[in-house]
Amino acid sequence: MAIGGPFIFRQLFDAKSFTYTYLIGDATSREALIIDPVLEKAERDIDLVKELDLRLLYAINTHVHADHVTGTRNLKQAIEGCQSVISVLSKAKADMVFNDGDILHCGGIELECRSTPGHTPGCTTFVLHSVGAAFTGDALFVRGCGRTDFQEGSAEQLYDSVHSKVLSLPRNYFLFPGHDYTGRMMTTVDEERRLNPRFTKSKAEFIEIMNNLNLPRPKLMDHAEPLNMACGVPNE
Structure with a gap:
């Protein structure tokens, strides 16, 4: 992936939630967007946008x-003109909502929105064809995927959407996940098609795996989910 030239690209990390945030900008117009910002790292992100002299148009969430x-x-409060963006399927409140197949424009950047439900109904993968990259949120991790046992998740739906919308991309496309818990930063379509221990299985085997993860409920879920349905902390 060419990260110089006309594009500005930063992969940022929150060690508490193991979340990756992505800042993508057009070096000519200075217009930019951010994917999956985290509350505790908002000041870092705001400072970086200002330091790089960018005009942040969109704060996008891959899902609730x-x-x-x-x-x-x-970000919206600190940066004039920044709009919140999320899939219409998430049923969350935002300045802008998009549908499957929509294109978000930001300077010369064209970001394709591909609905990849299964972890949640509103999960979206964003594809930047011009540099051969996709941002998969919690639909697909490096050698893994998001869980499907809450928030109206569906293992069957996740299997179908990842195979049809992500692993169908050209094999050389880079994939940037929403989380990683072991320090891995990226992967490729080719690697995940060959090496992902879940998506290399049959659908029936995948569903069996996902239905038997027996993971604990996320500690912050009861607090985070209602706030994220409003795209952040409500005004007092």
């Missing part, structure tokens, strides 16, 4: 998160 509160509201 259960493990952290989004930093979207703080």
